[in-house]
Amino acid sequence: MDVKIGFNNDVYIEKQTENIQKRIGEFGGKLYLEFGGKLFDDYHASRVLPGFKPDTKVQMLKAMADKAEIVIVINSSDIEKNKIRGDLGITYDADVLRLIDAFRGIGLFVGSVVISQFAEQPSAKAFKEKLESLGIKVYLHYPIEGYPYNVQKIVGPDGFGKNEYIETSRPLVVITAPGPGSGKMATCLSQLYHEGVRGVTAGYAKFETFPIWNIPLKHPVNLAYEAATADLIDVNMIDPYHLEAYGKTTVNYNRDVEVFPVLSAIFEKIYGKCPYKSPTDMGVNMAGFAITDDAVCAEASRNEIIRRYYHAKCDVRIGRGTEDAVSKIELIMKQAGISVSDRKAVGVALEKEQLTGKPAVAIELHDGTVVTGKTSDLLGPSAAALLNAAKAVAGSAKNLHLIDRSVIAPIQKLKIGVLGNHNPRLHSDEVLIALSISALLNEEARKAVDALTSLRGCEAHSTVILPQVDAEIYRKLGINLTCEPKYQTKKLFHG
Numbered sequence: 001m002d003v004k005i006g007f008n009n010d011v012y013i014e015k016q017t018e019n020i021q022k023r024i025g026e027f028g029g030k031l032y033l034e035f036g037g038k039l040f041d042d043y044h045a046s047r048v049l050p051g052f053k054p055d056t057k058v059q060m061l062k063a064m065a066d067k068a069e070i071v072i073v074i075n076s077s078d079i080e081k082n083k084i085r086g087d088l089g090i091t092y093d094a095d096v097l098r099l100i101d102a103f104r105g106i107g108l109f110v111g112s113v114v115i116s117q118f119a120e121q122p123s124a125k126a127f128k129e130k131l132e133s134l135g136i137k138v139y140l141h142y143p144i145e146g147y148p149y150n151v152q153k154i155v156g157p158d159g160f161g162k163n164e165y166i167e168t169s170r171p172l173v174v175i176t177a178p179g180p181g182s183g184k185m186a187t188c189l190s191q192l193y194h195e196g197v198r199g200v201t202a203g204y205a206k207f208e209t210f211p212i213w214n215i216p217l218k219h220p221v222n223l224a225y226e227a228a229t230a231d232l233i234d235v236n237m238i239d240p241y242h243l244e245a246y247g248k249t250t251v252n253y254n255r256d257v258e259v260f261p262v263l264s265a266i267f268e269k270i271y272g273k274c275p276y277k278s279p280t281d282m283g284v285n286m287a288g289f290a291i292t293d294d295a296v297c298a299e300a301s302r303n304e305i306i307r308r309y310y311h312a313k314c315d316v317r318i319g320r321g322t323e324d325a326v327s328k329i330e331l332i333m334k335q336a337g338i339s340v341s342d343r344k345a346v347g348v349a350l351e352k353e354q355l356t357g358k359p360a361v362a363i364e365l366h367d368g369t370v371v372t373g374k375t376s377d378l379l380g381p382s383a384a385a386l387l388n389a390a391k392a393v394a395g396s397a398k399n400l401h402l403i404d405r406s407v408i409a410p411i412q413k414l415k416i417g418v419l420g421n422h423n424p425r426l427h428s429d430e431v432l433i434a435l436s437i438s439a440l441l442n443e444e445a446r447k448a449v450d451a452l453t454s455l456r457g458c459e460a461h462s463t464v465i466l467p468q469v470d471a472e473i474y475r476k477l478g479i480n481l482t483c484e485p486k487y488q489t490k491k492l493f494h495g
Contacts, residue, residue: 003366003457006296007051007287015286017060020207023284024172026275027203030195032173032188036208039176040102041088045209047480048224048301049287050457057207061174062106068172069111070103072096073182076117076124084320085178086311089472093127095178100136111168112137116183119143139164141183141190148258151265160193181232185259189266196270203275204263206256206283211236213250213280214288220301220336222251227308227332230325242278250280302336303459303480306343309333310482314465317485343482344370345461350484353463359488361385361466363479364459365392375425378408382462382470383431386477389458390435393451394444402445403434428473455479464488 024031037045039061041054053059061068077083078092085095100110113131115124118140131138141163144154153159166187173191175184188204195202210225211217222236239252241260256279263282267274276282291297309329315321333339340346345362348370352360358375361382365371371392373385387402396402411430415421426434432452438445456478465483466474474481 003050004293004296005051006291006293006300007049008290008292009051009053009056011292012052012286012290013056013060015289016207016284017063019284019286020060020205023205027201027205029201029203030168030171030173031203031205032175032191034184034188034204034206034208035174035176036180036184036206037210038179039174040099042209044224044228044304045287048221048304049291049297050300051292052287058103058106058108061108064172065107065109067170068174069109069168069170070174070176071112071114071166071168071187072099072110073114073116073175073177073184073187074127075177075182076115076119076121078179078182079115079127080121080123082123082320083179089468089475092178092182093123096131097134099176099178109170110136111170111173112139112166114139114141114166114183114187116141116187117143137167139166141187147186148262151262154262155193155265155269160190161197163190163194165194165198166191180229180234185255189259189262192266192270196266204282208283208285209287211251211253212288213239213252213283213285215251215291217251218335220298220305223332223336224301224304224308225253227305227329230308230312230328230332231322233324233328239278239280242280245277245281250278252279252283256283302338302342305329305332305336306338306340307480307482309340310461310485313485314483317465317487343459343461344368345459346482348372349461349463359462359464361460361462363389363455365389366454366458378405378412378425379431380423380425380427380470382466382474383426383428385460386428386452386455386473387431387435387448389455390448390451391444393454394447396444396448400444402442402448403431403438407434407438427467428470432473452477 040058043054045052046054074092074096083092096113103110113136115128118124128138144159146153175187177184192202192204211222217236217238226236235254236251237254237257239250242248242250260279264274312321312326312329316323316326345364349360349362352372352374356374359381361373363371363385369392371388373381373388375381411426411434412424416424435445436449439449458479460474460479460481462483465487471481
């Protein structure tokens, strides 16, 4: 069964490109374009808007590569806390390096990195030194007391004036970041101030995807965005400035609404007036016009909210999340009228664990079928579930052994006898290698290997927090994994 599509990516690209070019034409000289959400790989958007391609935004930029340069912003606190990108499993500072490589790899120019909210944090200082040793320009932006309300101080030498001026060389400057809360808008506003001091005409626009301004405030797509930013204390809200100016109800989020007076003050100081009447005005967001099946996007978003809930619970258990974020997502779930029982794989996995007395994994396929994997002497539950899911998609018999014991035994011997591991069971990466070897002589195994690509977008649930190696394989296969917030053992260290 094919994955249901609810979003027309081509329509989105056409409308977004048209409007962004129009916006660039409204300002002379230089435009600072803030990119909200992930620029290179927006997996959140692709999950809640089925049909949205993760690299859509960067494909638009490639068409303007000769005019654009990219500035990446990272918050010092995120460096200090080793904040993790949930979709990739890497820290924000590591993602900065990954993004630079990725942008350069497709011909886009990365001008510099901004470390925001810098207050002499040791990890941030070390990261600055690392970047500079790699030949990357780094600029420091500092906390501003009273931000964003003390406009007089912010728009002056003791506010934005303290920040280091980012030297740019191209007319279109794209400001992006590893994730939300990094300081993208403040970086843009700071640059507008510095450009004005230098007599340079510059403008600002916001390329945003969420919340979608022209669908309801409590639409599941917009609620899923709130769940994704639960740790930032962000909330979606009606844009009061747009309502007052036009008499139309639109959706924005609190940080944009709160900072709007700052933006107005900056433009008034530089140009004598603000070109925007509302936060909605300053954004370029055509995503709502590309939704082709509202029901599909709503269902995908409800699934995302539940996934975010489990991720938040696991983050608390691991020690990198807060109960406040969990409580916020629980409230969002109530608003959306959903519960964890709506995630089909959850109940099946828990039932399998109860029957076997050991950890289990369940994978819901695109046709609604749910397959499971149990813990055995040979395989871990995540590895077993992958094999069973591949067999189901390939149409193989349930009781068919795709990998002979003679293939598994040497791998186990290597793990225990040579590498010194204590767990002989094959992890997901190891079982896929064994499956690939078996495929050389086994037609059913070959069919199972070919079927792995069909698992992208499937839903999976584990009754324990999986080892990183297993979780990473599920991510690479595009399987949406959630876990119960508990470990298999009561040990203090979980590698």
